[in-house]
Structures are given as structure tokens and as C-alpha cells.
Amino acid sequence: VGGVTVSGGPITLEPGQEDTTTFTANYTITQADIDNGTFTNSAEVVGTTPAGAEVTDISNNDGYxxxxxxxxxxxxxxxxxxxxxxxxxxxxxxGCS
Structure with a gap:
């Protein structure tokens, strides 16, 4: 989505490590969002394995x-x-002022 600015990172992890770094993104709700009655939010992460392969994941709202x-x-x-x-x-x- 255009108009989204993300700040934070990058981070470096060893295989098996977990990190809880917080990234921040700002998005201005549009009239189309208001007319729709909802705003759908997800994030994608891209990483590189030790072997140099690129891996990605899209956020999930209730677990890994x-x-x-x-x-x-x-x-x-x-x-x-x-x-x-x-x-x-x-x-x-x-009781009077």
C-alpha cells in the first residue's frame, strides 16, 4: 500500500533465535476505508538465510x-x-458557586 512509512530495524538473528523488536508504520485512514467500515492490516517480513536464500512471512493476528x-x-x-x-x-x- 502506498503512503506507508515503516521505521525500525534491520535486525540480525542466528538460526532458531527469536526477536521482539517493534517496528512502527503510519497510515492515514482514507474516506474509502471509512466508507468500507473496516481497515485491514498485515505486514510482510523478508529475511535471508545463512545459505543466502530469501524467505518471507506475512503477519498473522493470532499466532505464528x-x-x-x-x-x-x-x-x-x-x-x-x-x-x-x-x-x-x-x-x-x-453548594453555591
Whole structure:
């Protein structure tokens, strides 16, 4: 997807090692995403084996096996909230400001 910037890495691992490095990507939700009501998110990693072969994997939302993307529901029901606060102290004995 265009417009996605990823920061972090690279990392180097020995065979059998695991790493929990965090990478960050930013994506601006579009009107098409809002109209669709969901945003689907997955990531792909590319690595090189010690023998020089390239390997890839696509993220999974619930474990190491599989390629299930994360689907985020975008609420499209219009709403508004107005919250009023006051910085005037209330007299605890009279309840008046």
C-alpha cells in the first residue's frame, strides 16, 4: 500500500533465535476505508538465510502460523459529544458557586 512509512530495524538473528523488536508504520485512514467500515492490516517480513536464500512471512493476528490479517472496524455512526466543566469552586457548606 502506498503512503506507508515503516521505521525500525534491520535486525540480525542466528538460526532458531527469536526477536521482539517493534517496528512502527503510519497510515492515514482514507474516506474509502471509512466508507468500507473496516481497515485491514498485515505486514510482510523478508529475511535471508545463512545459505543466502530469501524467505518471507506475512503477519498473522493470532499466532505464528497462518496469514490472517488484523481487521479493524471503523465506526461510521455519526455522533458528537459536548462536555462542560467549570473551574469555579463550589462552597461545600452551601453548594453555591
Amino acid at each position: 502460523v497462518g496469514d490472517n490479517p488484523t481487521v479493524v472496524t471503523i465506526c461510521t455512526d455519526a455522533s458528537i459529544a459536548l462536555i462542560k466543566t467549570s473551574d469555579v469552586e463550589v462552597d461545600p457548606t452551601t
